[in-house]
Amino acid sequence: MPQAVKVAGADGGEATIAPDASRGRRVTIEHVRDYGIIVVFIALFVVLSITSPSFLSVDNLLNIVRQNAAVGIIACAATLVIIGGGFDLSVGAVYFLAGVASAWLAVHVNVPVALVGGIVVGLLLGAFNGLLSTRLNISSFLATLATSLVFAGAGAAITKGFPITVDDPGFATLGTKGFGRLTWSVIAFVAVAVVLQLVLTRTTFGRYVFAVGGNAEAARNSGVRVDRIRVATFVISGMAAGLAGIIDASTVSSGGNDDGSSLILASIAAVALGGTSIFGGIGAVWKTVLGVLLLAMIANGFDLLSIASYFQDIFEGFVIIVAVAINSLATKR
């Protein structure tokens, strides 16, 4: 194959179907997209460890993960949706409504029902999103933009602007208890990441997700039930957003404090940072996890170094621009 590359080089840029140039030993834009996140992650980790003495401590690192468990869980699930060629902009609203529903159930029924109920709410809302975008053939971007208004409105109708406080101490277990500093929420994040990573790479369903997002027509011609797979990715996303909502409600013992609007962009940014193609068909959950932790480290590092938070926003914004630009350049080839 190296020969084919040479030939293409020899007859200049005229060839319309040049052999793929990424097959050499050179570092290409595709390598940067696929592995750049690891390099950047390690580099930032090392820099922060040197510049800030309090960064490299179990306490601080666990804190970072705990604070980002909710967004991490949502981002891991969003990876599946995006690889499958969809977009879920309703995760913030599902997070909010599930947190509210869970707190309401904890007050009016009991804690176990509250935990299950929050996830069931996420599942149903996700299924609704999936059916809208497949059966009615509405682009998932628009469908979930619309449903996020519906879901957030429904949540606000329940709280009427006042978060629902839960007095039962059992409700706080998920977000605050665990094995020392290793809270159940952190364990849940790790579990979701591991399970979804395995689902994507080791199961037939994962293959279908890649196929549907990579080339829906080819997937259909291969007997893949494209719509079912798409709906399933939205169900997973809804359940993850529901779980995240419960976790944060549990952490503060009340539902409806946070409308979740910041989670949408944060989760999509993390997915894009990890090199998952927003056009579908390419990506990995573990890289999204690195993306989440990278953004979290930037925030944490800026805090530790006492740099004003607006610089942090500017920096994060540029990091995302660079990541997305690399992705776009690599996809164009």
Place this chain on the structure above:
Amino acid sequence: MSAPRIELRGVSKRFGNVVAVDRVDLSIAAATVHALVGANGAGKSTLGRMIAGAIAVGEGQILVDGEPVDFASPRDALAHGVALIAQELALAPDMTVLENVYLGVEPRKAGIVARGELRARFDALLESTGFDVPRDAAVRTLSIADQQKVEILRALSRGATVIVMDEPTSSLTRDEAQRLHRLIRDLRTRGVTIVYVSHFLDEVLALADEVTILRNGRLIRTGPASAETEATLVTGMLGHSASADYPARKPAPPGAPLLRVRGLRRAGILRDIDLDVGAGEIVGLAGLVGSGRSELARALFGADPIDGGTIELAGEPVGHLTPTRAFDLGIAMVPESRKEQGLLLDQPVAANTTLPFLRRRSRIARFGWLAKRAEREQVRTLLADLSVKPQSPTALVKTMSGGNQQKVLFGKCLFGEPRVLILDEPTRGVDVGARRAIHELIGALASRGVGIVLISSDLEEVLGLAHRVLVMRRGAIVAEFGADPSMDAVMEAAFGVEQTAGAAQ
């Protein structure tokens, strides 16, 4: 005889390694209808589009009224009075007829469109042409035929005196086509020159003053239409076939048909299709582009819905067919376009190959869990059988050559050991070596008892491989031939040449 309105000198065009138009010299006289005819891929459309500036001229020179021109775009060509009416119409569907006709050239007063003047101009244009289209109707509400009139009006309103029409009647009913022909004759008497690209020979003979025959991109001859018949046109378009060698055919074993189709139909697309395919038999489907070949293939695979008819596999009705069910039953398809319809270019070969069989093959997946090592081993064996290069299950498909990608697409069908294989353009865009290998593979599969439906725009390929050739035309099977029919007979059936008639009506 007047000077040529359009003149071509040594015009050529290549697409990649394919020469679409090869050193064509041609003169087109003013106020005539000049037809370009040829088989699929002969270069007639490419030539027409170059004249109208829709495709850049590769080599050679085009002259309009003796002046060399080098059109950068259809818009540029229009400025020189040359317009294109393409197969796919280019109108703004939600705007009115009037707005479409004058789009971008509206008369303005102080920057505001002068609607009164616009209407007056439009009415004058309608009167001079004798066309009849509702001025204020939205274009999307019009029939295709009326939309074509809007395109013609638009060309005329900008002073076009040469109109290139690319297969203008392919979406029209017979009635509409005849009305279009009347319009074309009127335009000709008003001094407009028409370049008419078509594969409907009866239309060409009835309408054209001169006919140019193309074959494999070369100009065969140009002459008065009155000197041609459908039979002479077909002979000219085909020439003598340079017989490529094809693998020896084993006779198909006799027996009840493996695939039995009766009365298959889909409104406007497929008409009452009866089809039998025996085990080990290669049935070729010939016909022009748009005759319904690919649509039939997709219907047999469950990729497109059908409105009626039955499909039986080994005597059992298949019921409601979907691609999922087709693969379960052992019906597989190599689709027409491997990149758009067949392959996941960003995925490795193994993931592509096994995709249709993850549900029922316990050897590579159990309870939804992939046995990746077993999958790799089995795919590697298959790749060796097909001599795919590189022989690596983990290679990304997009890094492979067209011929090897096509073999992967075959491998994807063969992984499940199909009983019926539907091949739509199995050698499109592959090199000579891969083409030969694929032909041998098709022969080998048939001799193993697979029933094969073969579709190809390359008629030689169909004739060289098939045990039986069915010819489609306008959504129906119109003729059936045994092995090795004469190419002329098949083409005549495909073009709908009357058996008795040697001359035009």
